[in-house]
Amino acid sequence: MAGATLDVDTEKLRLFIRINQLEERYRTLVENANVGIYLLMEGRIAYANPEFQNMFGYSLSELSQMSITDLIHKDDRRSFIERMNGGDWIRCRGVRKDGSLMLLEWSIAPLRYHGGFAIQGTVKNLTQIEFLLTERERLYRELEKLYKEIQKSEDDKVKFLEMISHEIRTPLTIIYGYLDMIEKGQNSSIEKIEKYVEGIRNGADRIKEVLDKIVSIEMIEEVCEVKWRKVELSSLVKEVVESLTSSKRRKNVNIRCNLDKVIVECDAEKIKAAVRELLSNSMKFTFGGHIDVSVSKYDKWAIVSVRDTGSGIQDIERIFERLHIAHDIKKHSRGIGGGLYLAKRFAHMHGGEIEVESKPLKGSVFTLKLPL
Template identity: 30%
Template sequence: MIGMSIFIYTYYKSNTYKTVDRSLLDEYHFISNQFDGDSILDKIILQDPKDIVYIYKGNTVKYYTQNRYFSDKYPTNGKIENGFYWEKFNGYNFRTIYFSENEYDFRIMRNIDSEKEGLSHMVALLIMTDMLAIIPGFFISKFLSNKALKPIENSWNNQVKFVQDASHELRTPVSIIQSKLEYLLKSPSSTIESEAETVAVAMREARQLKKMISELLSLTKEESIVKINKEQFEIESVFKELSESYTEIAEYQNKVFSYSINTKSRYISTDRNKLIQLLRIFVDNAFKYTNEGDSIDVSIYDRGRDKVQIVISDTGIGISEKDQKHIFERFFRSDSVRATDIEGSGIGLSISQIIIKTIGGNIKVKSKLGEGTRFFIEIPKGKIAKKL
């Protein structure tokens, strides 16, 4: 902006004085054609009445035009080279052209105070314009830079928090495994049978550590995904796959697992693998936080013309209203759950949140402590082929 203002000022100034110089040169030629050294008393007609003319012969003024700038004292003949000059007399600014012709020296002057004043006003106007442009421009650029840097800053803070949380969560099983192994080293005469419980605890923590590492890798992988593999498939095929995976587990744990499909269309178009991964996270949690005799149900309904809603409900231990605000945060586990033997890392629902955003849906939860939990997953139906 400042560069543009400098260019405008320079261009305007140059054109202004070039116009004055051309006018003075034309005036000189016009006067030169009229002037006759033998008849110096003849009045010379000027193209521009504002011009001031002095004609010298040596140091003597032979002809001049009346003006208000030199009433008492005439400017002397400087006898300088032909050309244009800047001059200042009695506080006035002039642009002057000098030309020598035969024995006469021509001095044609024009007051340029108005031009200088115009240029000063232009400078003030350009400065004011620049200030008006720079100040909001500064705040706009600051706002935009902050806006552009905010995702980077958030990403960095999330990464730092992720590393801190992951380090904290991984430290616990590692510490337990280490303490159990150290205990075994201090008891070399012990048999496997006598230390079966110690080995079992170490193995359980090793499995938990392996699961946590797997989930961390999955979380990192999901965050890097920007493209999904959409395909059209039967809704029932996904629910059958879930049923095959969890029916036996339900029987073993003395729980009831069921599903129902309540949609007009048999088909949906989305990323099938991600949908199954998403549902497995919630069904796994449902099995984890239910007791014997409890039930887990997965149902799907139409939600308007363009969406479906999948509801995963259970009759388990439920989630307190306070904890519901934090369940999608990484590594979050309520105090009541941490105090139990229920295994978990607090990463699963964080992964689900990333997956649902990837496939363009949303998740809501309704739960009451001691009465069970319902998760509502809304996703777009996608474009379904007419032939189906």
């Protein structure tokens, strides 16, 4: 009998030790869980693990004096209480000790505890998860937008190369035509030869203009130094106007100038190039009528305005894009594009801006603003 009693006591001891080991293991898991774990008795918080305490910012002693509904946003309390009895998952807004809100997901599990009724469960903070999901959606939309922009950029490059090919091939054809006439016309008069030479020169000028534009567009992407010096802006603009109207190809364009004397500090060559692009753009799309060019001061800005009576600009929101080829409202297009992109970049290098307004069949106004 004594041996049997000893065996029973030994087995009880083993069970006791095993139970203690399991309890210790369970306690360790609960204490180190990355979700909030709680126990409610009679509506009060009887236990909350460290994650629960950190989540709400209260100590265990503070939580033990609180009802679970004290941690729920006032507008969500009624639905929370109604769903607690169902032993369900509940999503609602929680309130931290500092008053900040978070989106929570509660698990509710009713049970018997020490002869009474209790509720145990977990709570997860979904705020970060919701943020990550929202951020993922935002990144997805940005990637989708970037993909479309890349596709559009590739299409623009193809159109750009086609336009370059056309813009170079056309004057080359003219040059070869005049050269053939000179070779075959042994008895041609001096006047005819001069006409042929003028045609060749105009064709060569056009090719040079196209090549210069391509080089400028590529070079602008590199680090570009601004060579600052004081410049009389009206003289600079007058020089640009004279250079563009001196060519016989431009002789039918009527340009009227009103140039006030304004001194600015700038890179003369870059601003000259910007003004040239604005004016040449207006000249391309103004068939008859006139162009008004003015230089003035307004507030802290030097203003260069180019106003034309052309037929207006199509896709006005895109005209400053790198490879965009401008069209007027009648869908005419001339040139290889990129000039207005250059002009705007040069303006930005000086802390300035270029603005544009356009009305169908009434013309456009380009305004270059430079800080004084």
